[in-house]
Amino acid sequence: MTVQTDNPAGSATSVSKSVEVAVPVATAYRVFTEQTSTWWPAEHHLISGPGLDVRLEPHVGGRITDVTDDGQECVWGRVTAWEPPGLFAFAWLIGPDWGVPHPDAPASQVTVTFTPLDERRTRVDLVHSGLDAHGDGWEGLLQGVGGEGGWGRILEGYAAAAAAAG
Amino acid sequence: VTAGTARRTAALDALGDPTRRSVFERLGAGPLSVGDLARELPVSRPAVSQHLKVLKDAGLVVSRPVGTRRLYQLDPQGVAAVRAYFDRFWTDALAAFKEVAEQTKEES
Numbered sequence: 693m694t695v696q697t698d699n700p701a702g703s704a705t706s707v708s709k710s711v712e713v714a715v716p717v718a719t720a721y722r723v724f725t726e727q728t729s730t731w732w733p734a735e736h737h738l739i740s741g742p743g744l745d746v747r748l749e750p751h752v753g754g755r756i757t758d759v760t761d762d763g764q765e766c767v768w769g770r771v772t773a774w775e776p777p778g779l780f781a782f783a784w785l786i787g788p789d790w791g792v793p794h795p796d797a798p799a800s801q802v803t804v805t806f807t808p809l810d811e812r813r814t815r816v817d818l819v820h821s822g823l824d825a826h827g828d829g830w831e832g833l834l835q836g837v838g839g840e841g842g843w844g845r846i847l848e849g850y851a852a853a854a855a856a857a858g
Numbered sequence: 859v860t861a862g863t864a865r866r867t868a869a870l871d872a873l874g875d876p877t878r879r880s881v882f883e884r885l886g887a888g889p890l891s892v893g894d895l896a897r898e899l900p901v902s903r904p905a906v907s908q909h910l911k912v913l914k915d916a917g918l919v920v921s922r923p924v925g926t927r928r929l930y931q932l933d934p935q936g937v938a939a940v941r942a943y944f945d946r947f948w949t950d951a952l953a954a955f956k957e958v959a960e961q962t963k964e965e966s
Contacts, residue, residue: 695949695956707944711952713959723959731954733947818952820944 706821713814717806720814721777739764768793780804798825872916878909889931
């Protein structure tokens with residue numbers, strides 16, 4: 693499997709994932725933080741419209757915003773650590789319905805560390821913690837993502853693409 | 859030890875068993891009966907019932923009667939369900955990240 697779960701049982705309120713990428717650490721950091729919209733699962737943007745992009749202000753306190761060419765904006769994260777090329781962290785404001793977050797919405801934390809394995813390979817470790825901030829109202833979401841158009845479909849699509857890429 | 863801590867520990871213990879993890883993951887896709895689960899997994903109906911009892915006691919799963927059947931589902935109020943959700947989300951997101959990163963030209 694490409695993406696490793698460090699500890700399948702894990703903490704009850706956090707998720708830990710690791711992935712190894714065959715690029716230098718600076719590239720890994722840049723793609724993760726500056727080119728987010730190129731890899732972010734398309735079904736999980738907060739708004740839709742032409743030219744959808746993820747804009748990140750590269751400093752502590754900076755906003756992470758979905759933007760479109762027709763002027764929509766939705767802030768869904770706030771940078772809490774900006775230390776390229778080794779560390780990036782942000783507060784995750786999105787609620788269970790993937791709706792537009794309230795400014796005072798309770799946040800969980802995503803911490804991403806980039807460790808060079810050699811000049812051309814990098815390990816990316818991601819921890820999403822404090823998930824108890826999003827405690828209520830998940831029933832509909834889970835049923836939605838478990839259905840025909842949900843996660844199973846997304847993962848199948850990825851598996852097919854990965855297999856085709858060899 | 860607070861009640862919350864005890865419950866978290868119970869949840870971790872419950873998910874430490876591979877068969878129970880399988881039951882839990884299948885319920886992540888929607889409510890199922892004991893019979894549904896027994897058909898999908900290489901375990902007997904009594905064994906499925908026992909695993910479900912442990913998951914219920916740990917606060918991960920709830921059940922409700924539907925007609926003559928009883929359906930089991932992840933506890934919608936439970937953080938375990940949130941966690942399972944993000945577990946899947948990040949697995950997919952990081953796999954896609956890896957693909958894109960490795961197609962990107964290296965910085966000079």
